[in-house]
Amino acid sequence: MYRSNDGGATYFLVNSFAMGATVEDTSAAPTATQLGAAKIGGTGVNGTLDGGDVYQYRYTFLDSDGNETAPSNPQTVTVSGSPGDGNGYSVVLDSIPTNTDYDSVRIYRTTAGGSDFYELDTLTMAAAASPYVDDGLTPLSTNQLDGQTINGNYTYLVTFARSGEEESRPSLALGPQNVVNGRIQLSNLPIPPTPPAEGGFPAYDKVRIYRNLSTSSDTFYLVDELDPGEDFIDTVPDSQISDLTVPGNKTIDLDGPKIDSNTLLVDVVKRDGLNFENVFEEGELSFTGYKGDRKLDTKNFTITSTTIVQELLEFIEASTGIQPSVNGNANPIPGSENSIPDETGNLSQGVSITDGRIRVISNNGVDNGVDVRLSSFTLDNNTGVLQNPNLNFGTVQEGIGQSAVSDFVVYDTLGIPVNVRVTAVLEERNGSNTVYRWFADSPDNDNAIDTGDIGEARIAVGTGLVYFDGDGNFVGSDNNTVTVQRRDVPSQSPLEFDLDFTQLSGLASDKASLNASRQDGSGTGTLNSFIIGEDGVIRGVFSNGVDRDLGMLQLARFGNPTGLEQRGENLFATGVNSGLPVTGDPGADGLGEVIAGAVELSNTDVGGNLIDLILASTQYRGSSRVITTAQQLFDELLNLRR
Known part of the structure; x- marks a missing residue:
């Protein structure tokens, strides 16, 4: 493992969209009616309120509840005529507008030469069909027209x-x-x-x-x-x-009341424009998260009618292996700098609700950054069609911090493989030490002591610190133990093993690395072969590469070997004159030694004898050829003499 020259850490943080909760009864069918301006009727004539005066009239319609339409355009009338005619000094409105969609029509009028309109009279639609005479005897009310x-x-x-x-x-x-x-x-x-x-x-x-x-x-x-x-x-x-500086003016919060930790999951809604739809239903929710761009194992969570948001938060935190800081811990996990606009203070790792959004704050380091993608959630609501609840998670703050990752396999007491991932993150540098924190995750952690699905989803299995001096040499660590619960299998639980950090160094490098070089565990295997050593130990070799001692040969000697009774071939048993046997390990107390590879039930060295036979045969053939050659020489000499 190596460290870079960068220090400090900023936690990777993702937010979902803002979610609300269903609380309204929308069974009523609201309606909207356009209340347009009343159309102007005929022109008033023959008025003698005061000869030559100018008046203006406007009309509105009213429904049975007294709701009033927008007024008509102004109608201007100049009083003319003489007191001697049939109407005297008055104004005759002989074509007042009518509308059968309303119950009545209201007449507004100004004072002579004025511009403000006040209620003059209110007529039924039937009465408005006849000319209306404004003779000045009906006073204007104080009800001013809202135009x-x-x-x-x-x-x-x-x-x-x-x-x-x-x-x-x-x-x-x-x-x-x-x-x-x-x-x-x-x-x-x-x-x-x-x-x-x-x-x-x-x-x-x-x-x-x-x-x-x-x-x-x-x-x-x-x-x-x-x-x-x-x-x-x-x-x-x-x-x-639209002037928001005026007290009381405001804009709407389209998302409505935000969810909190006690909101029922089946009541959580999301907004699409002006439409709202439920995010979750009762069923089996599968979650596949990502950590440092590495895919995590899928975990399942059951949603019922009583499941609340807090349970989902705990499930996400457990299945992504985020480790919160524990109060009272000698070396608690530190918080993170906060670079989010309009926020202050440090961030604490974990999953929580902030302003109606699910906020996931990872542990420090780039390789600890948790990501929730579009396909991370799958919901089976027992309809035969799988749904993908999309919570629209987006990155709010990028993670910063040198880190390294190593994946390896360990084995429990039954030889069942258990996957483990260790992430080491630069946590602190001071005048004397460089400090890394390691985080261990295991998707095979069976933490059944927790209730419901949360314990089954929990993958965090350990954390601790590793210290290096100024030369990059390993100094020590405050915790080496990884604890994996095995409660749902018959293996011994928990499975505990130690990480050996003594071979690590903290030297500068462009990229940190961490690898598991060896381990003392193994999976199940079958006996492939066995050997017997000169010490008499019988060792079995298994298919998983492990060898184990299966047993040991015991030798015996007697005070009078010639008194042994022969039982056939080269088998002997204790006899009346052999004395008592003295037993022990090979090579001890003059008992003799074991020769590995010797044929069972024989005291003959077959290999040595075979070699001797080959040598003897070769020597015989060589000697016979010498004799033959000598005889031929003698025969040739005799022939020459003749």
């Missing part, structure tokens, strides 16, 4: 509220409604639901109306707050609601 109208293409959202409580998410997307010099009436608005006995959301007592601007369809501003059951008529111009 305000709106222009634009609008969509409305409705939320529930209560003072001091968090506002609900939008329960209505109504529109768009296009209006020109008119008004929009919203009716049949949703009624706040009754909260369940066990709680979950407040007892809302207000209904809030939000609307977009004619120039922007994405941002919604508060228009009004109503009591439940009220209708609403929108006459508010964009300029009045």
Whole structure:
């Protein structure tokens, strides 16, 4: 393992999208009605209120609840005539506008030469069909005309509220409604639901109306707050609601109330535009995370109607091997620098909820960075079609910190292989030491002591520190032990083994490395062969490369070997004159030695004898050829003499 010249660490951090919880009753079907300007009827004539005076008239329609439409355009009348005609000094409105969709029509008029309109009279639709005489005897009321109208293409959202409580998410997307010099009436608005006995959301007592601007369809501003059951008529111009410096003006939080650790998983919703849908259902949730770009083993989590968000957080933390700092630990895992905008203070590793988002803060080091991808979650809701809940995790802060990774296999007492990954991360450098922290994970950790699926998912199996001096030499470590629980198998539990860091060095390098060079464990194997040593030990050689002592030969000697009784071939037994046997190991107490490879039931060295036979045969053939040659020489000499 090596270290670079970089120091410090920043934790890798990912966030999901903001999630809300379903709390509203949207069974009501809200409606929007456009209240346009009333069309102008006939022109008033023959008036003698005061000869030559100028008046203006405007008209509105009213429904049975008293909701008023936008007013008509002004109608200007100049009084003319004489007191002697049939109408005297008065104004006759002989064509008042009518609309059978409404119950009545209201007449507004100015004072002579004035510009402000005040209510003059309210007529039924039947009465409005006849000419109306304004003779000055009916005084103008103090009810001034609200001539305000709106222009634009609008969509409305409705939320529930209560003072001091968090506002609900939008329960209505109504529109768009296009209006020109008119008004929009919203009716049949949703009624706040009754909260369940066990709680979950407040007892809302207000209904809030939000609307977009004619120039922007994405941002919604508060228009009004109503009591439940009220209708609403929108006459508010964009300029009045879009100025957020005015007290009371605000924009809507489309995500609504954020989830917390106690929110039921089946109530968690996500927003797509203005639509909301549930993220989770009851079923079996599979999770496959990534750590340092390495794929982790898939872990399963059961979602029921009572499963809460906190259980999911614990499951993610357990199945990704994030190790939190333990209070009271002699060397607690340190926090991380926080480079997130608008946030201060250090970050603590773990999985939590922040502003409705699932926040995953990894342990320090690049190779400890946890990543949750689009395909990480798979949900089987027993319908035959697998779903992929997408929580839209995105990187908020990149991890920084030199690290190295080593994967190896260990074996439990039954020879079952157990996968282990060790990640070493540079944690600190000071004037005298360089300190690395190691983290151990094992997907085969069976931590059944925990409840539910959390224990089965827990893969963190150890952590500790390794110290190097200024020359990069190993100084020591505060913990070497890795503990893997084996409660769900018949092996001895826990499986504990020590990591030997003594061969490590802390020298400078562009990239750190960490490798497991040897181990003293092995898997199961079958006996392939055996050998007998000169010490009499019988050693078995197994298919997994391991050799084990299977037994040991014992020798015996007798005071009178000739008194042994022969039992056939070269087998002998204790006889009456042999004396008692003296037993022991080969080579001890004059018992003799064991010759490895000798033929059983024989005291003949077959190999030596075979060699001797070959030598004798070769020598015989050589001698016979010498004799033959000598005889031929003698014969030749005799022939020469003759």
